[in-house]
Structures are given as C-alpha cells and as structure tokens.
Amino acid sequence: MSLVSIDGELGEGGGQILRTALTLSAVTGQGFEMSRVRARRARPGLRPQHLAAVRAVAMACRAEVHGAFDGSPDLRFVPGEVTAGEFDFDIGTAGATTLVLQTVVPVLATHSDPSRVGISGGTHVPLSPSFHFLARHWAPVVEELGLRARVVLERAGFVPRGEGRVRAETSAWTRPTTLDLTRRGPLVEIRGLSASARLKGDVARRQCEAARALLWEQRRLESHWDVLELPAASPGSCLQLEAVFQNGRAAFGLLGQRGLRAEVLGERAARWVLRFLDDEEAAVDPWLADQLAVPLALARGGGRLTTSEVTLHLETAAAVLRHFGIDAATWGRHGGPGGLEVPRC
16 A cells, blocks of 8 residues: 655644644545654654544544554554544643544544544643634534534643543534635624633633723723633633634634733733734634644535634645645745635545
C-alpha cells in the first residue's frame, strides 16, 4: 500500500498536522507516515495529548499503528474500517480533551450508527479551544454541514492538574453538504459566557460586568450572558464572548491567570470583539477558520469562508488536505484578512 508521506515540520510544525492527518486518513482510507513529528518544539515528538488522539482514531477505524509512544519522532498509520461504539480515553495530563474530540468525532460520524466518547484531561487549557468554544461555537457551525455532535461537560479541567471530563455523542453524517461563510450579514446578537471554579471574589461576575460595560460604553452594544460556577478539581476561570451574525460568527475566549484581575480579562475579550466588528469582510474568527478546514473537506460538498486573519494554522490545514488529494486553498495575505476554499469532492 502506498502511504501519504508528511514532514512533521510542515507549516506550523505542531500537533495540528498530526490530528488533521489522522482524521483524513481514517475517513479516506489513505494511510500515512509522518517523520520529524513536532521537531521544532521544545519537547519534540509525540506527547500524551497527541498519543490520545492517535489511540482514539486508531480504535475508531481499527488502524495498524507503528511509532505510537511518548517522544516518538515518527508515526505510521494504516486505517481499517470505521466502527461505531463506546470509547473512553484518559490523556493522563492537562492535555486538551477538545482537540482529541475534534479529531475523532468526524471519523465516528461517518458511520451509520451512533457512537459515544468520553475523554479525561484538560478542558480549558492555553493554546487550545476550550470546551465552551467547542460546544457553543464549533459544534453549531459544523452542524450546518450535517456533522452533529452533542458535547457535555462533566467536570472542568484547568492547568496544571487537568482532571476534567467531557463526553460526546455522534450521529450519522449525511453527506454531501456544503457551507458558504463568506458574507456574514448583519449582527444578530452578542453573547457571552463567564465561568469560574473554586475561586473567591465573585470572579465570573466581575469578568462579565467588565466586558458588558466596555461594549456598551464604546458602541452602545447590548450583550447577553451566562454566568456559571463550574465543577472542577482545581481552581480556574474562563470567559468567552461571541458575535453572532446572520451568516457568520466569531468567538474570543480567555483563561484567567494568576495576578490578572478579572476586570482586565473581561475588557480584553470585549476589545477583541470590537476589532472583529470593524472588519466587515470577515465571516468567522481565525481559530474557527482553521478548525473548519477538515469538516469542510469531509462534507464532500465543498465550501468557502472568510476570516479576519490568515494564520499559519489555516495554511497548514490546507497543506495537509492537499497531501490527501483535496485541493484546498487559502487566499489573502498571511497575518491579514483572507479566506479558505475547499472544492467539492
């Protein structure tokens, strides 16, 4: 069997390359081999969160895998047939459960029977989509592509301990479907979620009020909020502010940090939303843009989106799609506004 060959230093050079390749491999049936996995990182090779994604997808498609161990610089992955069922994984660290879910859910959804997945680890960790980004932002958009995943937070997991828990249920993905997110249309609503766990000082409310006040002071914008106390093994806080348009949406999430006042966190999120509102050509935020690349490709109907920033992550996702024979392309200046187009397959 001829395998797709991928250099782990492609594009952003991190775990995104691996996760994208795993999903595409399982669904298309094309095996791959990846060399120099995360070679430019301070701790190169496969780490626990990446191994969890490998194991999850391997179990979902009965794959033959070589090189799946901590620190491995190379991986060989040959998929079998996708199977539905009940799966449970423990990352063992505060690694992002959300990234594992985004990797395995599209695979399981291609089966005609439903599946259930449980994952333990981090749910609100730096440099990864939070659980609430996944549930409130990513999931509603991919549902427009026919990819339906019900995600539930059982327990929040903040760094450094993690120990969070998420569940997901998938149903059969009816394809082909298409999605055009190039013109966002009028603003429908600004909504936010502010949450804390095991913290004193009414942190969640203060984050919310600071963001709400700045939006009103700057633009006379109303916002609607959910203020939550999360079950968690360790303390932490998060805030997510979303702008929902007629045909587009953007979300900006922040995590609380030691020494950073709750009011500062809220105001930062509000300023991000205000900047996005000024860019009338963008339909989605930069993070959602790269996380839609794989679902757009696997939906088989093609699609387009515009975003406020063409990131290295977006360019990398498009490059990996091309390795698997999907002629995805980005346009616009790197670091500036632009978009992604995925052809009908």
